[in-house]
Amino acid sequence: MRGVTTETPPGALPERTKPLVLISTVASDAHTWNLVFLQLLVEELGHPVVNLGPCVPEELLAQACREHRPDLLVMSSVNGHGFRDGLSAIRHLRAQPDLDPFPAAIGGKLSTSDSDDPERVRELVEAGFDAVFMDGSAAVSTFRRFLASVERPTGVHPPQHRQWTVPLSGKAAP
Amino acid sequence: MTSAPALVGAPAAPAARPPEAGFAAFVRRARARGELVVQPRMGFGSPALMRAGLRATRDAEATTVGTLTLDSYTRVGDLAAARGAAADGSDLNGYPLVTAAAHDTRWMLGGLAGPDFPVQVRHGSAVPQDIFRALVRAGLDATEGGPVSYCLPYGRVPLSTSLSNWTDSCLILAPLREQGREPHLETFGGCMLGQLCPPSQLVAISVLEALFFTRLGVRSVSASYAQQTSPEQDREAVAALRRLCTELLPRDSVDWHIVIYAYMGVFPGTVGGARALLRSAAELATLTGAERLIVKTVVESRRIPTIAENADALELAARSAENVRGAAKALGARVDDAPTAAPATDADSQVYQEAAALVEAVLNLDADLGRALAHAFRCGYLDIPYCLHPDNAGRARSYLDTAGRLQWAELGSLPLRHLVRARSAAPVTSGELLTALGYVQRTFDSMADDDPAGGSHDATAQGEPR
Ligand code: B12
Numbered sequence: 175m176r177g178v179t180t181e182t183p184p185g186a187l188p189e190r191t192k193p194l195v196l197i198s199t200v201a202s203d204a205h206t207w208n209l210v211f212l213q214l215l216v217e218e219l220g221h222p223v224v225n226l227g228p229c230v231p232e233e234l235l236a237q238a239c240r241e242h243r244p245d246l247l248v249m250s251s252v253n254g255h256g257f258r259d260g261l262s263a264i265r266h267l268r269a270q271p272d273l274d275p276f277p278a279a280i281g282g283k284l285s286t287s288d289s290d291d292p293e294r295v296r297e298l299v300e301a302g303f304d305a306v307f308m309d310g311s312a313a314v315s316t317f318r319r320f321l322a323s324v325e326r327p328t329g330v331h332p333p334q335h336r337q338w339t340v341p342l343s344g345k346a347a348p
Numbered sequence: 349m350t351s352a353p354a355l356v357g358a359p360a361a362p363a364a365r366p367p368e369a370g371f372a373a374f375v376r377r378a379r380a381r382g383e384l385v386v387q388p389r390m391g392f393g394s395p396a397l398m399r400a401g402l403r404a405t406r407d408a409e410a411t412t413v414g415t416l417t418l419d420s421y422t423r424v425g426d427l428a429a430a431r432g433a434a435a436d437g438s439d440l441n442g443y444p445l446v447t448a449a450a451h452d453t454r455w456m457l458g459g460l461a462g463p464d465f466p467v468q469v470r471h472g473s474a475v476p477q478d479i480f481r482a483l484v485r486a487g488l489d490a491t492e493g494g495p496v497s498y499c500l501p502y503g504r505v506p507l508s509t510s511l512s513n514w515t516d517s518c519l520i521l522a523p524l525r526e527q528g529r530e531p532h533l534e535t536f537g538g539c540m541l542g543q544l545c546p547p548s549q550l551v552a553i554s555v556l557e558a559l560f561f562t563r564l565g566v567r568s569v570s571a572s573y574a575q576q577t578s579p580e581q582d583r584e585a586v587a588a589l590r591r592l593c594t595e596l597l598p599r600d601s602v603d604w605h606i607v608i609y610a611y612m613g614v615f616p617g618t619v620g621g622a623r624a625l626l627r628s629a630a631e632l633a634t635l636t637g638a639e640r641l642i643v644k645t646v647v648e649s650r651r652i653p654t655i656a657e658n659a660d661a662l663e664l665a666a667r668s669a670e671n672v673r674g675a676a677k678a679l680g681a682r683v684d685d686a687p688t689a690a691p692a693t694d695a696d697s698q699v700y701q702e703a704a705a706l707v708e709a710v711l712n713l714d715a716d717l718g719r720a721l722a723h724a725f726r727c728g729y730l731d732i733p734y735c736l737h738p739d740n741a742g743r744a745r746s747y748l749d750t751a752g753r754l755q756w757a758e759l760g761s762l763p764l765r766h767l768v769r770a771r772s773a774a775p776v777t778s779g780e781l782l783t784a785l786g787y788v789q790r791t792f793d794s795m796a797d798d799d800p801a802g803g804s805h806d807a808t809a810q811g812e813p814r
Contacts, residue, residue: 209736211778215778257438258438287439
């Protein structure tokens, strides 16, 4: 949300002291409260955040990764299509020759049943997710620990501006 | 925007008597018998399950209409994914009406959908033309949504594109009248993001969407309102919605009713809490004289409900409505019986004044309602708290007061300064956001004395992120 997104003073190139986190959801998922919550949480832990908003097509996700060079991608989906769409999204990302592998996590309500299927979690990990947070009481605290473990950034590609540089509507960036 | 001259003024069609078949006619007949129509939010990927679900809805001990909720791939127009998921047996979160084989859909509806059991298509698309064409092909004529309510909360489509898509879609539906069918369109504007939007703006958007539909020639509409955090404020809101519809919808050519949505935000996790919340939605519908109620089930907080869970919710809602009605009558209290009855709530409530001010400000922006709506969001005359869409100004903020009413914390440019003294809001933290989102869940779970619905449950929202 613009009101809470980390702002960069005009003209200043941001020093990346903490890993930059890119927050996204899958292509078919319209839910945003989960994204707003995660953005606030991650920002409170001191990380700069780029939040791509709802229904992120795979190509837009890849483009955002190129543009922002995130130190961590956090995907969230709750509409029940997270397994299928998440799998497809991470395969797409990992297949981009110009994107060096960087840590990626996914969480939420990933399927339409409420039981975690370990088989499907393994599939997500094999396809390239470093962590999968199944919905549950421990998800958020485990996620905080995971976030703390993410490596310091290399800082080679500081983003020009972090605020909604990837347009939510697919229109040209301002 | 497509230039649609019809948007400028209501086509003053001759006052025809509304036909006796169709969605709205069914609702009207139920109303005449004093019955609340109840409806699920049901959608399954498989035609067999979907058919079983419709049958169970029809056969429930309640006055019901059926629902065909579409899956998220169809909603965003990713028809390849909808086909792929159906083919490889992945679970879809709804019925893929656009890509499903025509004979499957015909079989699924056959002998069920009809004048005595109308079926409505529910979707969530800002690009709904294909969905409208598909539902017409399937012999259906009732659906819902809106150019604002299925755009801002639902994805990345620019508002101006959604407005022109919804214009086209109304123009697909409206001509069905020439074939003796009465197409029906319900606004989703009474829901928006489901939670934390002050009721006056929900009422305003719902009314504006109903006007949008009728100006494009749809003559049977319903205006929605989703239950929020305070029963008293909700009653004011429904009364305000009814009054504004009465004041603004063309009296002689448009048939309309009010539909209540059981709470659309983070739901209680206990069976007792979820049932109590549904009962209070039925109470709201009954006391405000709403004609129809869309229910939620005891597993809402966790997963897509089964057919049995849906049928249960329908029956609970119908029984609760009956009880409230009986009790109110016994006490001699006024239950708003007919759309024309005077509301039992203060007609000039705060909610009404705010909603009327919002509607008026938008209508004054442009004679073309589509352009007026686009302009309203651009200049912040409408502004949805916490909505991420770039066409939303994002400066208005809400808070829950100590009585549980949703209030404005920041107005941004909302034209409400003469009515509301906003208190300046400190930036919200993740914990505070969860606390606000979890208010209804906590309130109702604390009244329940049972275990979480169906075993292991994780409260979606609690005070502190763990
Ligand atoms: C509000 C809501 C909506 C609003 C969303 C508005 C918006 N723009 O956000 C509206 C009404 C528009 C909506 C629409 C739909 N919804 Co909805 N919605 C909800 C509801 C009621 C609350 C969600 C919410 O706001 N939660 C608050 C946030 C802060 O919490 P959260 O999302 O649950 O996430 C928590 C955890 O999961 C976790 N988490 C989430 N992501 C991640 C990621 C990581 C890395 C980690 C560590 C943790 C984590 O952290 C959060 C805090 O604890 C839930 C049910 C419920 N919970 O009561 C259904 C629900 C999520 N919706 C559902 C569905 C299916 C839909 C629809 C497809 C319609 C339909 N068929 O019923 C459409 C979506 C269309 C689309 N294209 O996706 C289902 C999903 C079912 C499933 N997974 O099997 C649910 C569970 C309802 C149900 N029982 O059927 N919805």
